[in-house]
Amino acid sequence: MDSNSGVVQTTCPYCGVGCGVLAETAPDGTLALRGDPDHPANHGKLCSKGSALGETLGLHHRLLEPMIGGRPARWDAALDRVASEFSSVIARHGPDAVGFYVSGQLLTEDYYVANKLMKGFIGSANIDTNSRLCMASSVAGHKRAFGEDVVPGLYEDFELADLVVLVGSNTAWCHPVLYQRLMSARRERGTRVVVIDPRTTATAAECDLHLPIRPGADVLLFNGLLAHLAASGSLDRDYIARHTEGFEEAIALAAADAGSLVHLAAGCDLDPAALRLFFELFAANARTVTVYSQGVNQSAHGTDKVNAILNCHLATGRIGKPGAGPFSVTGQPNAMGGREVGGLANQLAAHIGFEHPAGIDSVSRFWNAPNIARQPGLKAVELFEAVGAGRIKALWIMGTNPAVSMPDAGKVRAALRSCDFVVVSDVVATDTTRFADVLLPAAAWGEKDGTVTNSERRISRQRRFLPPPGAARPDWAIICDVACRMGFGDAFAFRSPAEIFREHAALSAFENEGRRRFDLGGLAGLTEDAYDALAPRSWPIHHADGAGAGRLFGDGGFPTPDGRARFIPVRHEGPALHVDDSYPIALNTGRMRDQWHTMTRTGHVPRLAAHAPEPVVDLHPADAARLDLAEGDLARLSSRYGFTRARVRITGDQRLGDAFLPMHWSGHFAASAAAGTLSAPITDPLSGQPELKHVPVRITREALG
Numbered sequence: 181m182d183s184n185s186g187v188v189q190t191t192c193p194y195c196g197v198g199c200g201v202l203a204e205t206a207p208d209g210t211l212a213l214r215g216d217p218d219h220p221a222n223h224g225k226l227c228s229k230g231s232a233l234g235e236t237l238g239l240h241h242r243l244l245e246p247m248i249g250g251r252p253a254r255w256d257a258a259l260d261r262v263a264s265e266f267s268s269v270i271a272r273h274g275p276d277a278v279g280f281y282v283s284g285q286l287l288t289e290d291y292y293v294a295n296k297l298m299k300g301f302i303g304s305a306n307i308d309t310n311s312r313l314c315m316a317s318s319v320a321g322h323k324r325a326f327g328e329d330v331v332p333g334l335y336e337d338f339e340l341a342d343l344v345v346l347v348g349s350n351t352a353w354c355h356p357v358l359y360q361r362l363m364s365a366r367r368e369r370g371t372r373v374v375v376i377d378p379r380t381t382a383t384a385a386e387c388d389l390h391l392p393i394r395p396g397a398d399v400l401l402f403n404g405l406l407a408h409l410a411a412s413g414s415l416d417r418d419y420i421a422r423h424t425e426g427f428e429e430a431i432a433l434a435a436a437d438a439g440s441l442v443h444l445a446a447g448c449d450l451d452p453a454a455l456r457l458f459f460e461l462f463a464a465n466a467r468t469v470t471v472y473s474q475g476v477n478q479s480a481h482g483t484d485k486v487n488a489i490l491n492c493h494l495a496t497g498r499i500g501k502p503g504a505g506p507f508s509v510t511g512q513p514n515a516m517g518g519r520e521v522g523g524l525a526n527q528l529a530a531h532i533g534f535e536h537p538a539g540i541d542s543v544s545r546f547w548n549a550p551n552i553a554r555q556p557g558l559k560a561v562e563l564f565e566a567v568g569a570g571r572i573k574a575l576w577i578m579g580t581n582p583a584v585s586m587p588d589a590g591k592v593r594a595a596l597r598s599c600d601f602v603v604v605s606d607v608v609a610t611d612t613t614r615f616a617d618v619l620l621p622a623a624a625w626g627e628k629d630g631t632v633t634n635s636e637r638r639i640s641r642q643r644r645f646l647p648p649p650g651a652a653r654p655d656w657a658i659i660c661d662v663a664c665r666m667g668f669g670d671a672f673a674f675r676s677p678a679e680i681f682r683e684h685a686a687l688s689a690f691e692n693e694g695r696r697r698f699d700l701g702g703l704a705g706l707t708e709d710a711y712d713a714l715a716p717r718s719w720p721i722h723h724a725d726g727a728g729a730g731r732l733f734g735d736g737g738f739p740t741p742d743g744r745a746r747f748i749p750v751r752h753e754g755p756a757l758h759v760d761d762s763y764p765i766a767l768n769t770g771r772m773r774d775q776w777h778t779m780t781r782t783g784h785v786p787r788l789a790a791h792a793p794e795p796v797v798d799l800h801p802a803d804a805a806r807l808d809l810a811e812g813d814l815a816r817l818s819s820r821y822g823f824t825r826a827r828v829r830i831t832g833d834q835r836l837g838d839a840f841l842p843m844h845w846s847g848h849f850a851a852s853a854a855a856g857t858l859s860a861p862i863t864d865p866l867s868g869q870p871e872l873k874h875v876p877v878r879i880t881r882e883a884l885g
């Protein structure tokens with residue numbers, strides 16, 4: 181415990197809502213955590229996971245010292261080994277023979293130096309992130325429509341809207357505090373809520389209209405909505421004319437794709453009357469927010485789904501206005517911060533991609549990095565395929581557990597086993613750390629300083645209130661030490677997270693001149709004290725007074741060459757893999773209310789585990805009867821990629837022919853393989869995001885004994 185007692189304002193490390201947390205240390209050293217009433221994301225509220233944060237701070241499974249080849253080692257020896265192995269592989273095979281796989285759990289400062297090292301100085305773009313599995317389709321959709329990856333709205337729009345449409349988002353469980361804000365508005369203002377989700381989730385159970393859509397039919401549905409808006413005279417012709425391009429092509433394809441209401445309803449497997457009601461609600465409510473999440477993004481056509489939604493908001497001018505806009509909510513606490521620094525293989529830095537040589541030259545000048553990467557690198561699924569094929573010979577995994585979370589996880593584990601040199605830096609032992617040649621103990625939440633950005637572009641500080649245990653160190657310091665040992669010391673001589681943040685902010689404004697909306701220029705001169713006192717605010721932040729921006733694009737001004745947004749014509753394609761006689765059930769995967777990712781933090785907290793003690797597969801009663809499975813039976817789920825086991829729960833919340841399995845469990849916490857073992861490594865061609873919501877499986881009774 182730090183000797184200075186008092187209250188520290190920090191930010192929850194679990195989800196993209198980004199709730200403020202107060203950590204109070206009493207004079208006797210006891211620690212109490214509660215929601216921060218002054219944080220604009222949560223106004224003092226915390227969900228079940230956030231409320232249990234204090235129970236995750238123990239040393240259970242903590243990594244406390246570096247290990248080389250499974251033996252304890254000194255930091256110097258471990259860092260020397262990482263630097264020399266990476267340098268050796270690069271010298272013999274070139275920069276594209278190494279890779280980093282990082283995480284939306286990292287703080288922006290950690291992310292920034294990892295990205296700078298790989299892209300600027302190693303000279304490869306082979307750094308990708310587990311956020312690829314979470315929101316890459318939204319990034320790609322934003323870039324196609326707006327010219328840049330920008331969420332236009334703010335959380336308060338949920339409270340100002342008259343209609344909120346939740347698409348592929350079990351908000352009640354996955355973004356609970358945001359959901360609480362929405363439910364308060366519903367009680368107080370009568371906000372109408374429509375849920376579009378194949379399952380009757382906790383969110384769908386409390387809404388005005390639930391559309392249990394056929395999995396994968398989202399483009400069809402929103403093309404139908406666009407056609408209805410046009411046919412019913414509900415377009416904002418002035419906004420379309422002044423601020424957009426491509427409407428005619430988009431509406432022509434949408435109308436042809438959707439066809440008649442009866443045809444559309446059949447394609448979406450929805451009641452035509454319910455579909456019409458949704459269309460009429462959308463058309464009638466100028467203050468409409470459409471929230472979308474993993475059910476949209478985690479698809480082989482996720483980017484098209486995102487653009488189908490954005491098309492409807494552009495067509496009605498409902499964007500960046502109070503109570504109106506499309507809203508992508510992110511799963512991880514710093515998915516947005518990773519996007520800002522360029523921690524995706526197809527982004528360079530500071531919202532600059534690889535499309536324009538001038539942008540690459542600009543970053544090269546700023547970093548003084550003549551060896552900068554000039555081509556996109558390998559996205560997550562491709563990265564692990566390259567590891568398995570031996571093309572990547574040294575891999576550094578930071579703060580994530582791909583041995584469980586990646587699709588075709590069995591193949592990922594085989595790839596890690598075969599890789600010449602694997603480094604893992606993490607807080608606790610995971611299924612992935614067992615593959616590490618060098619294991620580096622990282623400081624955990626509460627033990628380090630930095631920033632995160634939530635889903636409404638709001639940057640908040642995470643602050644240290646505990647000393648790191650054992651030899652654990654902040655990720656940024658570990659990465660900088662390796663960079664220095666690789667000979668890049670001049671560019672990585674950072675002494676604090678504040679120094680890194682200042683450089684990150686300065687890069688965002690360097691030669692920008694308003695071309696990009698992402699701009700933190702006003703924070704580039706922050707002193708250490710000002711960084712320490714930094715209050716939550718949304719970017720862009722242009723001026724030294726540090727005031728954050730509000731909504732964007734309400735009056736156009738898109739960061740495209742002509743300042744106009746783009747309608748993207750999209751056509752319904754459906755899931756990449758179809759059920760057949762061998763694999764007749766469509767498996768959906770997702771989160772439980774009280775668990776986080778692969779349970780490495782939440783899995784050891786008894787009161788969180790009590791909500792769902794073991795992995796359960798949800799089946800429709802008629803499917804269970806057909807498969808001769810009863811409630812509580814142990815079932816085997818098999819796909820073309822692997823198998824796992826789960827207890828059967830029979831529920832009318834599932835559509836006939838569909839099943840649902842939580843994503844969290846692995847052999848670490850239950851006698852079963854991870855859901856990722858079943859999933860196909862099939863990705864969206866634009867975003868590289870895998871299709872995790874539609875896996876054809878066979879489900880049988882598991883033979884015991």
Ligand code: SF4
Nearest residue numbers: 192194195199227230
């Ligand atoms: Fe943490 Fe998200 Fe819960 Fe807020 S809603 S307390 S950020 S897990």
